[in-house]
Amino acid sequence: VVQLGMPTRTVLTTCAYCGVGCSFKAELRGTELVRMVPYKDGGANEGHSCVKGRFAFGYATHPDRVLTPMLRENITDEWRPVDWDTAISYTATKLREIQARYGVGAIGGITSSRTTNEEVYVVQKMIRAAFGNNNVDTCARVCHSPTGYGLKQTFGTSAGTQDFRSVAKSDVIMVIGANPTDGHPVFASRMKRRIREGAKLIVVDPRRIDLVRSPHIAATHHLQLAPGTNVAVVNAMAHVVLTEGLVDQDFVAQRCEGFDEWAEFIARPENSPEAVEELTGVPAEEVRAAARLFATGGNGAIYYGLGVTEHSQGSTMVMGMANLAMATGNIGREGVGVNPLRGQNNVQGSCDMGSFPHELPGYRHVSDDVVRGVFEEMWGRDLVSEPGLRIPNMFDAAIEGSFRALFVQGEDIAQSDPNTKHVTAALAALELVVVQDLFLNETAKFAHVFLPGTSFLEKDGTFTNAERRINRVRPVMPPKTGKHEWQIVAEIAQAMDYPMHYDHPSEIMDEIAALTPTFAGVSFDVLDKLGSVQWPCNANAPEGTPIMHMDGFVRGKGRFVQTPFVPTRERSTRKFPLILTTGRILSQYNVGAQTRRTGNVAWHPEDVLEIHPHDAEVRGINDGDEVTLASRVGATSLRAVLSDRMPVGVVYTTFHHPVTGANVVTTENSDWATNCPEYKVTAVQVGLKNPP
């Protein structure tokens, strides 16, 4: 129970949950945190908050927190608490031994989108400079990696185009594969305010999300497409724009390239709404009407989520949306743009900080000799010019035997990654698994070293939200573990004979700024003075850049890319006749490690399976029945909830609870360009768990 009263101290910091990045004043009485008060001058939230940010901080002091480093030789042994020096030297020695036996490339690591920019930066630096390879990847691999790829190909940089405020100038808002009222509540409120003022809303989603019809809000069009057909729908909209003469010719002529080739492609009859109507399930006239509205209704803005990226054509769809925005001239001013809604607090930052195996901080390819030379000089080590392993490649190589040790920071891959059986087989095959986290999560069941991490209340650094806004995270209390995560990583690197030392996280940000042109003007002092800044922040934009691509695209001209629709390999069959798609709910967060350990509000206690009443009836399933959910890779059981939010033939669940383990059934299918898993399309069968 939160006790109210006058605080004795307040600390301005940033929410640890979603990519909106709300600012809060943490109010303390003595050393006890008593309230989180949304900050009225917060750039992202302007005094608003949701239930998670305001109330879900109890996990930080939950008794499940592990506060002492622990070791064990085998994963069947009991954990043995040790001091920090022992844990760090054991980790470094084991890593070096494994490299001596199997080669430099036999080890690698995964960074977190929940830790600070500074913590991510030192992990990727440790891997590149101390491990001596590029085997670093981020949990963004399984969410927004197609955003990074698709927006870089078309616009030249891997980030959303607008600030959140911009939505107040939108006339047509298109929400694709996102459920902002649950996933990004504070931004959803801004969006709804604009819709109540008269902006039109187009929702593209297989599920009838709240935005489609809620008090005072109704979507003008809901394109309720079959899962896996996003690209066919966005191409059909572009086909209408082109063939009905709705292209913004001036914008295209002045700002873009590749239009003629793209126009020849998109005009083909197979891209028409009529040609794809049966495939997508969306009436052709509805697609035509939505396309006309988006092209002619004034400022058109696209906001999207994992319903776009987590597909075998996730990257194609990102580029398809960019094509549509460019064709209609909806880039480079307030009220328009292509905007990813990021799930975790620091997804943008973890990508910015060089967590991908092919990119150094600032999205520069490791094969670029000039860029690599700058890093080599600053870091004092030769760096590898070949990209390293992505997360799924690490799993495959672990099973095959060439990859032997993994460092995992703040990410529960055994619960969050697809095809749990495959992931756990890979973890079990490794000689050394090092987990840096708050709790003994599912991944820690396979760990040999547990390095206790710090909650956001103990961190000192920065998070970068979905609108590229760099916010300060200030410590409300000292680290309960006795060490900051960046200190632990630096000490492991030192124990591996790579000199890495910082006295304060501001020094890490100074190094990031010195190496990364888009961050050149960022420092803790600047953030303290301005409150927050949106990158690029440098000599050209000393106070940051709320809206990108205003006078020209980052890559010069915006590039139209042909985006042919290719159906996913995952098909419904006689044995697996339904399609499962997954998502989140408001009261839980990702794998639930934090929200399930917060006692001061009523949390949704279980994952359930939403199933259409027709699909339930033919299987003899009643509301509340326990059902089995099975795919070709695994099976689980959960409670059925009858709901006509789903179309017939599609079922839906969340992935917040390890007991249910929704990812037991999701498959190895992934995006062709980035390997982002296809969580959104799994052929399944559903039946009563205990038939009469």
Ligand code: SF4
């Ligand atoms: Fe935190 Fe997101 Fe809620 Fe804001 S909207 S309080 S950032 S969870």
